[in-house]
Structure formats: structure tokens, C-alpha cells
Amino acid sequence: MVNVSVLLPEAAAATEYLLNHFSRDRLTLLRARLEDLYRSIRWLEDADRPFVRASCAFLDDNESCMIHPIRPLLCRSVTSTDPARCRDALVAQVFGEPPVILSNLFQSRLFEEAFIALGQALERTGYDHRSRTLTESVLEFLQTSLKHH
Numbered sequence: 001m002v003n004v005s006v007l008l009p010e011a012a013a014a015t016e017y018l019l020n021h022f023s024r025d026r027l028t029l030l031r032a033r034l035e036d037l038y039r040s041i042r043w044l045e046d047a048d049r050p051f052v053r054a055s056c057a058f059l060d061d062n063e064s065c066m067i068h069p070i071r072p073l074l075c076r077s078v079t080s081t082d083p084a085r086c087r088d089a090l091v092a093q094v095f096g097e098p099p100v101i102l103s104n105l106f107q108s109r110l111f112e113e114a115f116i117a118l119g120q121a122l123e124r125t126g127y128d129h130r131s132r133t134l135t136e137s138v139l140e141f142l143q144t145s146l147k148h149h
Contacts, residue, residue, distance in 0.1 A: 003041065003049060004056075007119055008127075010072040011137030018138070019145055027146060030066075033057040034139040041135070051094070053131040057135055072134060073118070077111035108118040 006014075011041035018027060037057045041049055058066045065071060074107070115131075 004072055004074050005071045005115075006074070006134045006137055007122060007129065007130040008114070009118070009122070009130055010139065011132070011134065011141055013070050014067045014072070014138050015141035015145060016133070017067055020037065022066075024146075027142065030057065031142050031146065034135055034142065038135050038139055048094075072113040073111045075134075077108040077115075108115065 018030065023028065027127045037054055040052055040054055044052065055063075055064075060066050098132075117129065119129045
């Protein structure tokens with residue numbers, strides 16, 4: 001239920017994974033889910049997104065991540081495996097209460113630092129280093145890829 005920031009190489013890798021592991025029909029359904037989610041969250045601040053109660057478009061019917069092997073660095077930084085506790089913590093935070101989620105702080109910091117370092121490396125080499133939302137980025141790549149295939 002949070003906006004996940006990604007860098008373009010991460011979005012490209014996720015899209016490539018989807019193209020190689022999903023049928024065209026399943027990709028079309030996923031694209032529609034991404035479009036719906038993007039329309040419902042694109043103007044929201046991160047703190048407002050939980051009120052929409054829109055889960056990640058990459059969760060399947062069992063709430064498992066469809067791109068888990070290639071998930072972005074900032075998804076890897078989240079170590080909680082209990083969706084209900086995460087939702088409760090997000091709602092508590094919106095109401096000014098401290099969120100309580102058991103997580104591995106070392107792992108979280110490690111992947112956040114890796115994300116920052118990758119962005120800096122992209123910038124130094126002249127590549128686009130801006131972060132974007134996972135939903136928007138993969139949607140863009142999927143729309144382009146499905147047109148050309």
C-alpha cells in the first residue's frame with residue numbers, strides 16, 4: 001500500500017522478467033491493473049495512499065509478489081511478512097501514532113544505501129537517475145513492449 005520508488009534499470013528488469021514469465025493475456029490483465037492503480041494513486045502523497053486501500057498491482061490472488069525474484073531494492077528493504085501488520089502500522093502513522101513493524105533494520109538500511117549508490121552511479125555516468133514509482137515505470141515499459149510485440 002505504499003509507493004515504491006525505483007530507478008529505471010530496476011523497472012526495466014521487472015518488465016523484462018514479466019515479459020519472459022507471463023503470457024500475453026496475463027500481461028494484458030496486469031497492464032490494466034497497473035493502469036487502474038496508477039489512476040487512483042498518481043496525485044496522492046505517500047501518507048494518503050493507505051486511505052485508498054489499493055494494494056500493490058504485483059500481488060497475485062494469494063498476496064504473493066509476482067516479481068519477487070527481481071523485486072526492486074526498496075521492496076527488498078522491507079522485511080515484514082505480515083501484510084495486516086503493515087497496513088495497521090501505515091494507518092497508525094497517518095493518525096500520528098508511531099508505526100510498529102518488526103523488521104531487520106540492517107537489511108533495510110543496506111538496501112536503501114544500495115538504492116542511493118545506484119542512483120549516484122547512474123548520475124555520474126550520465127544516465128537518468130531520477131526515481132519514479134514502480135507502478136508508473138513498469139506500466140510505461142509494459143505499454144511500449146506490448147505495442148511492439
